[in-house]
Amino acid sequence: MIGPEAIRIALQGLLANRLRSALTMLGILIGVGAVIMLVAVGNGSSAAVQQQIQSLGTNRITIMRNFGGFGSGGRRSTNGTQSRSSNLTAADVTALSDKSVAPDIKSVSPVANVQSVTASWQGATYSPSQFVGTVPSYFEAADYQIAAGRLFTSQDEQSHARVVDLGQTVVANLFGTANPLGQFVKFNSTSFQVIGVLKSKGTNGVQDQDDVVLAPLSAVQDTLTGYTGTYDQITVEAVSSGSMTSATNEITSILDGTHKITNAANADFRVLNQATLLAASTSTSSVFTTLLGAVAAISLLVGGIGVMNIMLVTVTERTREIGIRKAIGARKIDILSQFLVESVLLTMIGGLLGVGAGIVGSQFKVVGIQPVIATYSIPLAFGVAVAVGLFFGIYPANRAAKLRPIEALRYE
């Protein structure tokens, strides 16, 4: 009597106690829904972080001066002062651009950051958080794209053209709704012509990436920083995301050479790699996802204990019915399957509803994170729910099947 017959009898049993069945299912529903939704939240937050990191430029490697090494005293420099050797220079850029030594480097962009710049246009003033003087290869390395107008070119850079590309935040603060293209904006006391507006990149989690002004390095050195022959940082683009590690190694060995570093602990530069950031954030967010999933799994387990509790009550309550069924010819397996099917049906229906609830719930933003449903979590949560029904149903069902008919019939 396994199959449609057992399912029909079990359904009758469930319908006989609608409220109780519904509440038990609710326990499973919440468990399954929570697993799907919390895993989706964890997944969504890790996707968001990864997207932010990728918005910095996928294959971007940043070389910065290491102020910690500067003046630490223990390092011996063969000539000149320590401050000179701790600068990033045109020689470094040339060395890094040598394809035969650094085949994994696609482009090298020296960067000068201008501190505390105030921009003004027709009475409006604004201080952008970043004013970057650089070369055109930086656009690709840092993943800046044009929305209107044009990006400055190597020609602009060579001709020391006083032109700028503005981020959306700067445009909004300085121009409001007016068209900035072709306008002349004063940065401190120097006029630059706006030739382009950058596409919005959003925040990278720390910084508004649209609060930026990009200008040719030569013009910036002419007017704002003065020519020092050194750079604040060098942005390197690797040929592919797979060659990030080798590119990083090449940079380190080249700069060790130009900076005459013998002990890596004393290096006067730092190499920051997107891949390392990405890996760190991925491992953090997978811990986060696992934790959320574990909390949800506990609620699923609690739901399962609820199923067992209700099944035990049901078996006790229906002792007499079990006696009748046995008297008229039900075998152990018939009674066992009746109650087992009942508990599995409870968890299956609850599980299905939970999958629905989880999917619906994942459409809404949770604490600013757009959940992304992990496909594996749906069959996993549903499967665990059914297994929970089976596991927690076996004991009560077995207890029912083992009842002796004469005693069961006498039960009031």
Add this chain to the structure above:
Amino acid sequence: MTKVYGLGEVEVHALRGITLAIERGDYVAIMGSSGSGKTTLMNIIGCLDMPTSGRYLLDGIDVRRFGDDQLSLIRNRKVGFVFQSYNLIPRTTALQNVELPLTYAGVPPRERLERARAALDGVGLADRADHEPSELSGGQQQRVAIARAMVGNPSLILADEPTGNLDSVSGDQIMEVVDRVNAEGRTVVLITHEEHVAARAKRVVRVADGLVVSDERRAPVAGAPPHLSGADTGIVEAAS
């Protein structure tokens, strides 16, 4: 047969040595006060329980060597139970209650439905097929129970005080149905402590303290039950 419950000092001798042969087609009333052992006797006859010593042969088969599942099968095929408290399954329609023994026997759904309807028709409740036990009177419930006992076509019907919970009018109606069951040739074993119910049987066995104290034949095994033989011949024909 003997039946002893418990062990050592608390031993209860429910049956102290009963020998009883019931012929096919007989209509036996077992009478006795409570504690006389008649319920124990019925449990053994119905294969719900086993004698402590001695043998019980049902259709010539010694049931002692069977396991629980095989006993379930025997109850399903050979025995139909009618209980004092009807024992229908709640929140389940009359038809589904009657169908149940066939379900456990593995009869296919269509045939099951036909036979269950026929059995309900046989007790005059065809129009109540879709009612649940709580929507039926005591007498009607007991008739559904009889239909359930009969549907598997068993050779033995065991009725444990079938009229115990009914008023005399419904009780008489039920006993008429039981009479007809016997008239169809099925063996009926009836447990009662009411004389007028026992008077319908062909044989009355009195039990006291686990022993048979009297065994009286009132009508031949072959032939109609005493109350049915005279006036109600119409029903006999309709039933046979």
